[in-house]
Amino acid sequence: MAIESPHLDATFAALSDPTRRAILARLALGEATVSELAQPFALSQPTISKHLKVLEHAGLIEGGRDAQRRPRRLRAEAMKDAADWIERFRDQWDRRFDNLDRHLATTKKES
Amino acid sequence: MAIESPHLDATFAALSDPTRRAILARLALGEATVSELAQPFALSQPTISKHLKVLEHAGLIEGGRDAQRRPRRLRAEAMKDAADWIERFRDQWDRRFDNLDRHLATTKKES
């Protein structure tokens, strides 16, 4: 278990905001410009740009250029480490649910 | 895709700190008291308590009591939603790696 990881820090921090998660979800469908990304939100354009910078800093998106547009696209690979980190706990929550199932089954049988 | 989720916010935010991730990793091995949890870190006891509160608020841990001790244990199920959220992108990063593999294979063949 890596004791420190600025990359994980940045990734999880980036994912902790609902606006940024929505942006990532949108980008999963294909690249989009800043104005397209901003459109669903009641937030100013600079605020969206700030969110994009956070996502970029975490490596979760990257930007190209198309004239005066800066289309962003997803870099889903940047989520891999975060996913791996969480997945290590999967057996523990599975086990929990198994126990619950077993418990419910027992309770049912007893009633 | 849920548009808002305070629970996901709190979970990802909790995971964004290396101290807290280390605490979770420790708790994956079994419950532990505050002083046990604090021991590996060069941080004051109140600072650890603050981190524990963040983890508790995210539902990632829970506390019991044993005399004047408050042993914490992991609630790994609380990671499930976060894991599910991330996993939706897995095919995208797999595809990326597949593309890379294919590209490398082609390059190799050509050289």
Place this chain on the structure above:
DNA sequence: TGGCTATATAGCCATATGGCTATCGAATCA
């Protein structure tokens, strides 16, 4: 060139975060 469009940057504000020390409260033990 001038004006419009797309985006970035600067600067401000309020709140949150992560650290600390000092202190309180509760339980144990001598």
Place this chain on the structure above:
DNA sequence: TGATTCGATAGCCATATGGCTATATAGCCA
């Protein structure tokens, strides 16, 4: 009872975060 131990809480500080408006920059079009 009094001292000790475990942990929580209060209060302080510096920095980060998420929002805004105003403005700068860059590219396109008339």
